[in-house]
Amino acid sequence: MxxxxxxxxxxxxxxxxxxxxxxxxxxxxxxxxxxxxxxxxxxxxxxxxxxxxxxxxxxxxxxxxxxxxxxxxxxxxxxxxxxxxxxxxxxxxxxxxxxxxxxxxxxxxxxxxxxxxxxxxxxxxxxxxxxxxxxxxxxxQATTDGLTGLFNRRFFQRALEAEVARSSRLNQAFSLLLADIDHFKQINDLFGHLAGDAALKAIAGAIESSIRLSDTACRFGGEEFALIMPGTCGESAFHVAERLRRKIARLRIPELQEHPLTVSIGIRPVPAGDITDTTQVLAEADEALYTAKRHGRNRTEVHERLSPEGTDWSGTLSLPATQQA
Known part of the structure; x- marks a missing residue:
């Protein structure tokens, strides 16, 4: 030696x-x-x-x-x-x-x-x-998803609890984003599970390259991803989500043979002083995500209770056509 x-x-x-x-x-x-x-x-x-x-x-x-x-x-x-x-x-x-x-x-x-x-x-x-x-x-291994390299759901739960506590203690805003791959079962059925894995890894890479050091990105489970963004709320969170959605829609993955890859995103902004808990935050982000799914997919929705009256938060309608994916 x-x-x-x-x-x-x-x-x-x-x-x-x-x-x-x-x-x-x-x-x-x-x-x-x-x-x-x-x-x-x-x-x-x-x-x-x-x-x-x-x-x-x-x-x-x-x-x-x-x-x-x-x-x-x-x-x-x-x-x-x-x-x-x-x-x-x-x-x-x-x-x-x-x-x-x-x-x-x-x-x-x-x-x-x-x-x-x-x-x-x-x-x-x-x-x-x-x-x-x-x-x-x-x-x-206990905190990382083996396929994508992002944090796993176990870590996400602890991180969300910590962020809710920090937000309440310091009276600071944050946002939770949930993103789900559209028609992921169809991708697996058409191209196989290895192609599905390639899609998951590509989206994880797109998320990692788009976030700040203070943000926490996780693979929430299956084809779903979660992003915790301290200090970001309302319209800012919406625009972050839209940039990410468009970036993912531009991905070209050889294993998918030009098959479109898109995500639907739900946002639950937590304004400063909004007293809540992790279960409520997660449930309302999930509601926003499934609203995006019901409204046609490949779009971003903000939890309706937090959308200002008269504001169109729809990701595919509120931006100029030249900015669409």
Whole structure:
């Protein structure tokens, strides 16, 4: 196994001897040195290392605050730290170990012993890294739709609850959009499920490329997508939905052989100060979506209770013909 190490300390004779021993273990493909501990720890964020060796010049005055700083950062939380000193009382070694160091050795530790300790801690670091990656993968699988890469319905539910709570607490507006692929069963029947999958992925890509960082896009289920847009309400939400609808209608997917691909969209704007809950928001967005379906599909509808009297919210009628899909 090869790795990268960071040696922090002065250039005195013992430190040079330590460096020779580290290089002699054949465990490290790259070794770099830094005298200033604070600069060294800051650089770990952009220059990852597998192990750190620290020359403790004055154990009695050492606070080891930098170890806490290192382990508080995700980039350094798994990095083993070796502390070395020319001499030191047992209680000083204990302080270093309690601060988080993996080992506290003297400069006269043999190269053979040092190599054995290095191998042991590198293997532990590898195991920790694999476990952490496995945990992150599981968390991603639990919240992500495997086909489209968007968040899944489980994540959507939590995100909507959080947005309703935030909106109520801060008196800020948001909107919920539900988009459903028109005649999706017909696509599967005519071209097969792989073509249906291609359509889902293409629409997910169109949604992802059209939203802000603050928005949350999810595959709600089947051929339905959901979009939570903080700070967007009323006419603004309607125009966002219309841009997305027209963008999807312009998609050309080889697997569909020029077959039209359109979506119907329902919007439930939540104005600032509108006291509601997630069930109501979702139900009313769903009502708007099915109104769009009943009125001919490939259109956007806003929940009627929130449409100003006399306003035509119909996505296919309220825009000039040159803007239609």
């Amino acid at each position: 090869t790795a990268t190490s960071l040696v922090i300390g002065s250039s005195h004779k013992d430190n040079r001897t330590l460096l020779d021993k580290i290089q002699g273990t054949a465990a490290f493909s790259h070794i770099w040195k830094e005298k200033d501990v604070n600069r060294a720890i800051s650089s770990v964020r952009t220059r990852p290392v597998d192990m750190i060796f620290y020359d403790v010049i004055d154990p009695a005055r050492e606070t080891y605050a930098w170890i806490h700083q290192l382990y508080a950062d995700q980039k350094g939380c798994d990095v083993p730290v070796f502390l070395f000193a020319r001499a030191g009382a047992e209680d000083e070694k204990i302080r270093g170990l309690e601060a988080g160091a993996c080992d506290f050795l003297s400069f006269d530790t043999s190269a053979k012993e040092l190599a054995a300790r290095i191998r042991t801690h590198l293997e532990k670091k590898q195991q920790l890294t694999l476990l952490r990656q496995a945990k992150e993968d599981l968390e991603k």
